[in-house]
Amino acid sequence: MKRQEALSIFNEYVLSExxxxxxxxxxxxxRGYAKKFEEDVEKWSVTALLHDLDYEKYPEEHPKKGVEILQERGLxxxxxxxxxxxxxxxxxPRESLMAKxxxxxxxxxxxxxxxxLVRPSKSFEDLKYKSVKKKIKDKAFAKGVDREILKKGAEELGLSLEEHIGNMIEFLRIREQELQSADQSLL
Ligand SMILES: [Fe+2]
Known part of the structure; x- marks a missing residue:
């Protein structure tokens, strides 16, 4: 499946901006990690686009319902x-690198x-690892994000949290530039 097709399926189920x-x-x-690990960028992109497909319509059944939909669609x-x-x-268990x-x-x-979004620039451009790290320690900031999951995610990829954050800032910055040229934004 191509990215565009995954995005159309996503749009069938999700209205929320x-x-x-x-x-x-x-x-x-x-996309950033697929390139870094020399994996299939299109496939990793499709997986990301479909991972929360059911979250808006079936929050109680997430991601079970999504899995059913993806099975029906032959993913x-x-x-x-x-x-x-x-x-x-x-x-x-997250066995594949893609799952991790x-x-x-x-x-x-x-x-x-x-x-x-809380930076004066409201952008990724001047965002540094240190300020993300500070926000992780600030328990009142983005309370919904489980800090343990952040650590576990990095660990499973075989990276330190610092490396993982550094990579992600870079991936988001690059993608934001690409999206902006298509009049879209992650922010
Ligand atoms: Fe998600």
């Missing part, structure tokens, strides 16, 4: 395994976007 932005931010992380088993694996309560990258990108992408 916020969920679209979250999804595109996770996709930015996935490949590795994509489905990664989608299952991104939710800890599904108890699906999805888990690691999911919470951190939104967290870094939140960090960028």
């Amino acid at each position: 916020q969920l679209l932005k979250h999804t595109l931010a996770v996709e930015a992380g996935m 490949s088993p590795d994509i489905i395994e990664a989608v299952k694996g991104h939710a800890d309560y599904m108890n699906t 990258a999805l888990y690691a990108s999911d919470e951190l992408a939104s967290f870094i976007v939140a960090c960028a």
Whole structure:
């Protein structure tokens, strides 16, 4: 499946601008890591675009309902395994690098976007690891983001949290530039 097709499926289920932005931010992380690890960028992109497909319509059944939809649509088993694996309560081991990258990108992408939005520049351009680290320690900031998941995500990828954050800032910055030239934004 191509990115565009995944995006059309996403658009069938999701109206929320916020969920679209979250999804595109996770996709930015996935594209960045796919390139870094010399994996299939298109496939990793599709996985990111579909991982929260059911979140708006079926929040109680997320991601089980999404998995069903993806099965019906004939998505490949590795994509489905990664989608299952991104939710800890599904108890699906994250075996593939793609599944690990999805888990690691999911919470951190939104967290870094939140960090960028509170900067005077409201951008990724001058966002540094240090300020993200500070925000991680600030328990009142982006309370919904479980700090343990951020750590676990980096660990599973075999990276320090510092490296992972540095990579993600860079991936989001690059993707934001690409999206802006198409009149879109992660912010
Ligand atoms: Fe997500």
